[in-house]
Amino acid sequence: MTLEPLLDFADVSMRFPDGTTALTGVDLRVARGEFVSVVGPSGCGKSTLLRIASGLEQASGGTSTVSSRRIGYVFQDATLLAWRSVRRNVELLAELHGVPKAERADRATEAIKLVGLEGFEKHLPRQLSGGMRMRTSLARSLTLDPELFLFDEPFGALDEITRERLNDELLKLFVQQGFAGLFITHSVAEAVYLSTKVLVMSGRPGTIVDSFDIPFEMPRDPDIRFTAEFATLVGKISHALREGHR
Numbered sequence: 001m002t003l004e005p006l007l008d009f010a011d012v013s014m015r016f017p018d019g020t021t022a023l024t025g026v027d028l029r030v031a032r033g034e035f036v037s038v039v040g041p042s043g044c045g046k047s048t049l050l051r052i053a054s055g056l057e058q059a060s061g062g063t064s065t066v067s068s069r070r071i072g073y074v075f076q077d078a079t080l081l082a083w084r085s086v087r088r089n090v091e092l093l094a095e096l097h098g099v100p101k102a103e104r105a106d107r108a109t110e111a112i113k114l115v116g117l118e119g120f121e122k123h124l125p126r127q128l129s130g131g132m133r134m135r136t137s138l139a140r141s142l143t144l145d146p147e148l149f150l151f152d153e154p155f156g157a158l159d160e161i162t163r164e165r166l167n168d169e170l171l172k173l174f175v176q177q178g179f180a181g182l183f184i185t186h187s188v189a190e191a192v193y194l195s196t197k198v199l200v201m202s203g204r205p206g207t208i209v210d211s212f213d214i215p216f217e218m219p220r221d222p223d224i225r226f227t228a229e230f231a232t233l234v235g236k237i238s239h240a241l242r243e244g245h246r
């Protein structure tokens with residue numbers, strides 16, 4: 001059975017007013033239960049793709065359809081308000097969406113639990129580690145119970161161990177919450193570990209040049225990262241990335 005896509009891009013292109021063409025002929029579909037990662041060289045238009053998906057930017061060509069208004073967005077920078085506690089940062093989006101006070105407090109409590117930040121509710125962002133700031137950012141989006149979750153290289157600035165731990169936590173959330181995920185990363189191994197599908201983009205103007213279905217079951221065993229099958233897939237995708245870059 002094929003589910004209706006929550007995100008459907010058909011022949012999407014993006015040309016900025018200054019004449020820069022960032023994207024051309026992008027076809028992309030993400031349905032509930034799918035976690036799709038996009039890898040591609042720097043400057044190929046990955047963030048632009050996500051900005052179009054989120055509605056922050058309007059494509060200049062093609063059609064981009066988003067069939068949900070419950071969209072979560074996590075950036076590379078946690079973008080927390082420095083003067084607000086963890087709890088008040090987590091409540092922010094629900095507050096902006098007009099969710100009543102008691103309801104948003106409940107949602108924040110639940111989201112803080114989901115990302116493992118219990119006990120840190122009163123901390124300010126500067127009192128948190130990079131990984132905890134990112135968890136706060138994730139929790140803030142979770143309060144909206146997103147059907148479509150967009151991630152713009154959220155773990156790129158974190159050390160390897162924190163990144164792997166957050167990858168596991170994100171996979172757990174994906175399995176529990178059942179959203180559709182679109183994830184941008186520079187790490188092929190991270191893409192393979194997290195995703196049901198990995199798309200490879202060419203250099204600018206970016207277009208999808210290859211697509212790989214990832215056969216590992218969810219929930220994922222962290223040890224798959226050390227298997228020959230995993231290494232082979234990472235090798236194939238890295239090769240496609242190099243080819244697309246020429």
Ligand SMILES: Nc1ncnc2c1ncn2[C@@H]1O[C@H](COP(=O)(O)OP(=O)(O)OP(=O)(O)O)[C@@H](O)[C@H]1O
Nearest residue numbers: 016018020022041042043044045046047048049204
């Ligand atoms: N508002 C804008 N006006 C003009 N050009 C832009 C604008 N935003 C992005 N670009 C250009 O579009 C191209 C794609 O940018 P984008 O940030 O989407 O790439 P990216 O693949 O996410 O890069 P990176 O991996 O380095 O983060 C770049 O050449 C960038 O300079």
